[in-house]
Amino acid sequence: SQQGEEDPQALSIQEGENATMNCSYKTSINNLQWYRQNSGRGLVHLILIRSNEREKHSGRLRVTLDTSKKSSSLLITASRAADTASYFCATPEIKAAGNKLTFGGGTRVLVKP
Amino acid sequence: KAGVTQTPRYLIKTRGQQVTLSCSPISGHRSVSWYQQTPGQGLQFLFEYFSETQRNKGNFPGRFSGRQFSNSRSEMNVSTLELGDSALYLCASSMGLGIHETQYFGPGTRLLVL
Numbered sequence: 001s002q003q004g005e006e007d008p009q010a011l012s013i014q015e016g017e018n019a020t021m022n023c024s025y026k027t028s029i030n031n032l033q034w035y036r037q038n039s040g041r042g043l044v045h046l047i048l049i050r051s052n053e054r055e056k057h058s059g060r061l062r063v064t065l066d067t068s069k070k071s072s073s074l075l076i077t078a079s080r081a082a083d084t085a086s087y088f089c090a091t092p093e094i095k096a097a098g099n100k101l102t103f104g105g106g107t108r109v110l111v112k113p
Numbered sequence: 114k115a116g117v118t119q120t121p122r123y124l125i126k127t128r129g130q131q132v133t134l135s136c137s138p139i140s141g142h143r144s145v146s147w148y149q150q151t152p153g154q155g156l157q158f159l160f161e162y163f164s165e166t167q168r169n170k171g172n173f174p175g176r177f178s179g180r181q182f183s184n185s186r187s188e189m190n191v192s193t194l195e196l197g198d199s200a201l202y203l204c205a206s207s208m209g210l211g212i213h214e215t216q217y218f219g220p221g222t223r224l225l226v227l
Contacts, residue, residue, distance in 0.1 A: 030213070031213060033215070033216075035218075040201065040221075040223070041220055041221065042117070042203055042218035042219050042220045042221050043203065043205070043216075043218040044218070045215045045216065045217065045218075048214075048215055088156065092212035092213065093212075094212070098168070098169040098170050098171075099168075099169050099210070099212045100158040100161070100169050100171055100212065101146070101158060101211055101212045101216065102158065103148075103155065103156035104155075105155050106155065106156075
Protein backbone atom coordinates (compact mmCIF):
# COMPACT_ATOMS: atom_id res chain seq x y z
CA SER A 1 0.00 0.00 0.00
CA GLN A 2 1.06 3.60 -0.52
CA GLN A 3 2.96 5.66 2.03
CA GLY A 4 0.57 8.55 1.46
CA GLU A 5 -3.15 8.21 0.81
CA GLU A 6 -5.43 11.11 -0.06
CA ASP A 7 -9.04 11.41 0.94
CA PRO A 8 -11.48 11.96 -0.69
CA GLN A 9 -10.60 10.50 -4.08
CA ALA A 10 -12.78 13.10 -5.77
CA LEU A 11 -14.40 16.37 -4.81
CA SER A 12 -16.90 18.56 -6.66
CA ILE A 13 -17.60 22.11 -5.46
CA GLN A 14 -18.98 25.40 -6.69
CA GLU A 15 -16.72 28.33 -7.46
CA GLY A 16 -16.15 30.38 -4.33
CA GLU A 17 -16.47 27.43 -1.94
CA ASN A 18 -13.59 25.97 0.03
CA ALA A 19 -12.08 22.57 -0.77
CA THR A 20 -10.41 20.40 1.85
CA MET A 21 -8.49 17.20 1.20
CA ASN A 22 -6.54 14.99 3.56
CA CYS A 23 -3.43 12.89 3.36
CA SER A 24 -2.49 10.09 5.71
CA TYR A 25 0.90 8.42 5.82
CA LYS A 26 2.42 5.46 7.60
CA THR A 27 5.98 6.14 8.72
CA SER A 28 7.71 9.05 10.42
CA ILE A 29 8.64 11.82 8.04
CA ASN A 30 10.69 15.00 8.14
CA ASN A 31 8.63 16.78 5.50
CA LEU A 32 5.49 16.45 3.42
CA GLN A 33 4.79 18.08 0.09
CA TRP A 34 1.64 18.89 -1.87
CA TYR A 35 1.53 19.03 -5.66
CA ARG A 36 -1.11 19.89 -8.24
CA GLN A 37 -1.51 18.29 -11.65
CA ASN A 38 -3.70 19.66 -14.38
CA SER A 39 -5.07 17.00 -16.70
CA GLY A 40 -2.28 14.96 -18.26
CA ARG A 41 0.44 17.48 -17.51
CA GLY A 42 3.41 17.73 -15.19
CA LEU A 43 3.07 18.31 -11.48
CA VAL A 44 3.38 21.75 -9.92
CA HIS A 45 4.77 22.09 -6.42
CA LEU A 46 2.43 23.86 -4.00
CA ILE A 47 3.82 23.67 -0.48
CA LEU A 48 6.49 21.82 1.50
CA ILE A 49 5.83 21.57 5.23
CA ARG A 50 8.47 20.28 7.61
CA SER A 51 7.82 18.04 10.57
CA ASN A 52 8.44 20.84 13.06
CA GLU A 53 5.76 23.00 11.41
CA ARG A 54 2.06 22.66 12.14
CA GLU A 55 0.62 25.01 9.56
CA LYS A 56 1.75 26.79 6.44
CA HIS A 57 0.06 29.25 4.09
CA SER A 58 0.61 30.18 0.46
CA GLY A 59 -1.95 32.53 -1.07
CA ARG A 60 -5.31 30.76 -0.92
CA LEU A 61 -3.70 27.51 0.21
CA ARG A 62 -3.41 26.36 3.80
CA VAL A 63 -1.63 23.16 4.78
CA THR A 64 -1.64 21.60 8.21
CA LEU A 65 0.48 18.74 9.49
CA ASP A 66 -0.28 16.57 12.51
CA THR A 67 2.65 14.23 13.04
CA SER A 68 0.94 12.51 15.99
CA LYS A 69 -1.90 11.41 13.70
CA LYS A 70 0.38 11.03 10.69
CA SER A 71 -1.90 13.21 8.61
CA SER A 72 -1.94 16.43 6.65
CA SER A 73 -4.67 18.53 5.11
CA LEU A 74 -4.76 20.95 2.20
CA LEU A 75 -7.39 23.66 2.19
CA ILE A 76 -8.11 25.76 -0.89
CA THR A 77 -10.17 28.81 -0.01
CA ALA A 78 -12.46 30.73 -2.36
CA SER A 79 -11.95 28.17 -5.12
CA ARG A 80 -11.83 29.13 -8.78
CA ALA A 81 -12.47 27.14 -11.94
CA ALA A 82 -8.71 27.20 -12.55
CA ASP A 83 -8.23 25.16 -9.34
CA THR A 84 -9.75 22.16 -11.14
CA ALA A 85 -6.94 19.60 -10.99
CA SER A 86 -5.67 16.55 -9.15
CA TYR A 87 -3.86 17.18 -5.88
CA PHE A 88 -1.20 14.84 -4.53
CA CYS A 89 0.64 14.61 -1.25
CA ALA A 90 4.18 13.27 -1.31
CA THR A 91 6.26 11.91 1.53
CA PRO A 92 9.83 10.67 1.73
CA GLU A 93 10.24 6.95 2.17
CA ILE A 94 13.60 5.95 3.57
CA LYS A 95 14.68 2.34 3.25
CA ALA A 96 17.93 0.46 3.20
CA ALA A 97 17.29 -0.40 -0.44
CA GLY A 98 17.02 3.28 -1.31
CA ASN A 99 15.07 6.44 -0.66
CA LYS A 100 12.23 7.81 -2.72
CA LEU A 101 9.47 10.37 -2.73
CA THR A 102 6.17 8.50 -2.58
CA PHE A 103 2.98 10.03 -3.97
CA GLY A 104 -0.53 9.20 -2.91
CA GLY A 105 -3.32 8.37 -5.33
CA GLY A 106 -4.48 11.97 -5.46
CA THR A 107 -7.72 13.87 -4.97
CA ARG A 108 -9.48 14.99 -8.16
CA VAL A 109 -11.06 18.38 -7.59
CA LEU A 110 -13.70 19.79 -9.91
CA VAL A 111 -14.66 23.44 -9.40
CA LYS A 112 -17.87 24.28 -11.19
CA PRO A 113 -18.37 27.86 -12.38
CA LYS B 114 15.16 30.32 -15.47
CA ALA B 115 13.88 27.85 -18.00
CA GLY B 116 11.84 25.02 -16.56
CA VAL B 117 12.37 21.30 -16.87
CA THR B 118 12.04 20.13 -20.45
CA GLN B 119 11.29 16.64 -21.71
CA THR B 120 11.57 15.26 -25.19
CA PRO B 121 9.80 13.89 -27.02
CA ARG B 122 6.36 14.87 -25.71
CA TYR B 123 4.55 12.00 -27.39
CA LEU B 124 5.75 8.66 -28.62
CA ILE B 125 4.16 5.60 -30.18
CA LYS B 126 6.09 2.34 -30.20
CA THR B 127 5.30 -1.32 -30.71
CA ARG B 128 5.92 -4.20 -28.35
CA GLY B 129 9.50 -5.38 -28.27
CA GLN B 130 10.98 -2.07 -29.33
CA GLN B 131 13.07 0.13 -27.11
CA VAL B 132 12.70 3.80 -26.33
CA THR B 133 14.88 6.59 -24.95
CA LEU B 134 13.40 9.61 -23.22
CA SER B 135 15.30 12.77 -22.44
CA CYS B 136 15.08 15.26 -19.58
CA SER B 137 16.86 18.60 -19.19
CA PRO B 138 16.72 19.88 -15.62
CA ILE B 139 16.58 23.45 -14.41
CA SER B 140 19.99 25.08 -14.65
CA GLY B 141 21.95 24.44 -11.47
CA HIS B 142 19.89 21.46 -10.36
CA ARG B 143 21.96 18.34 -9.84
CA SER B 144 19.25 15.79 -9.15
CA VAL B 145 16.90 14.26 -11.71
CA SER B 146 14.17 11.82 -10.73
CA TRP B 147 11.97 9.80 -13.05
CA TYR B 148 8.38 8.71 -12.44
CA GLN B 149 5.87 6.59 -14.28
CA GLN B 150 2.21 7.59 -14.08
CA THR B 151 -0.62 5.27 -15.07
CA PRO B 152 -4.33 5.33 -14.22
CA GLY B 153 -4.06 2.02 -12.41
CA GLN B 154 -0.83 2.41 -10.44
CA GLY B 155 -0.67 6.17 -10.07
CA LEU B 156 2.69 7.90 -9.74
CA GLN B 157 5.53 5.49 -9.19
CA PHE B 158 9.16 6.32 -8.62
CA LEU B 159 11.60 4.85 -11.13
CA PHE B 160 15.01 6.20 -10.12
CA GLU B 161 16.97 9.25 -9.13
CA TYR B 162 20.31 10.45 -10.42
CA PHE B 163 22.56 12.91 -8.65
CA SER B 164 25.93 14.01 -9.98
CA GLU B 165 25.87 11.30 -12.66
CA THR B 166 25.27 8.51 -10.14
CA GLN B 167 22.08 6.58 -9.56
CA ARG B 168 21.27 7.27 -5.92
CA ASN B 169 17.87 5.64 -5.52
CA LYS B 170 15.85 3.10 -7.44
CA GLY B 171 12.21 2.10 -7.40
CA ASN B 172 10.72 -1.31 -7.88
CA PHE B 173 10.90 -1.65 -11.65
CA PRO B 174 12.44 -4.42 -13.77
CA GLY B 175 15.89 -4.10 -15.28
CA ARG B 176 14.33 -3.17 -18.64
CA PHE B 177 14.11 0.33 -17.20
CA SER B 178 17.44 2.07 -17.00
CA GLY B 179 18.79 5.57 -16.99
CA ARG B 180 21.83 7.73 -16.92
CA GLN B 181 22.86 11.26 -16.18
CA PHE B 182 25.42 13.32 -18.00
CA SER B 183 27.94 15.80 -16.64
CA ASN B 184 25.59 18.70 -17.51
CA SER B 185 22.88 17.01 -15.36
CA ARG B 186 20.75 16.12 -18.37
CA SER B 187 19.27 12.67 -17.98
CA GLU B 188 18.00 9.94 -20.24
CA MET B 189 15.74 7.04 -19.46
CA ASN B 190 15.68 3.89 -21.56
CA VAL B 191 13.08 1.15 -21.67
CA SER B 192 14.00 -1.97 -23.59
CA THR B 193 11.72 -4.72 -24.88
CA LEU B 194 8.60 -2.62 -24.50
CA GLU B 195 5.42 -4.20 -23.16
CA LEU B 196 1.85 -2.97 -23.48
CA GLY B 197 1.86 -2.16 -19.77
CA ASP B 198 4.66 0.35 -20.28
CA SER B 199 2.16 2.74 -21.83
CA ALA B 200 2.19 5.67 -19.44
CA LEU B 201 3.06 9.27 -18.82
CA TYR B 202 6.75 9.47 -17.88
CA LEU B 203 7.65 12.45 -15.78
CA CYS B 204 11.02 13.74 -14.78
CA ALA B 205 11.67 16.17 -11.98
CA SER B 206 14.74 18.10 -10.96
CA SER B 207 15.87 19.50 -7.63
CA MET B 208 18.94 21.18 -6.21
CA GLY B 209 19.75 18.34 -3.85
CA LEU B 210 18.41 14.84 -3.39
CA GLY B 211 14.70 14.85 -4.19
CA ILE B 212 13.16 13.38 -1.06
CA HIS B 213 13.94 16.42 1.04
CA GLU B 214 13.42 19.19 -1.48
CA THR B 215 10.92 20.73 -3.81
CA GLN B 216 10.86 18.88 -7.09
CA TYR B 217 10.21 20.73 -10.34
CA PHE B 218 8.46 18.59 -12.90
CA GLY B 219 8.62 18.62 -16.65
CA PRO B 220 5.50 18.30 -18.84
CA GLY B 221 6.05 14.58 -19.34
CA THR B 222 6.45 12.20 -22.24
CA ARG B 223 3.34 10.25 -23.10
CA LEU B 224 4.32 6.80 -24.36
CA LEU B 225 1.86 4.52 -26.11
CA VAL B 226 2.91 0.94 -26.76
CA LEU B 227 0.89 -0.93 -29.38
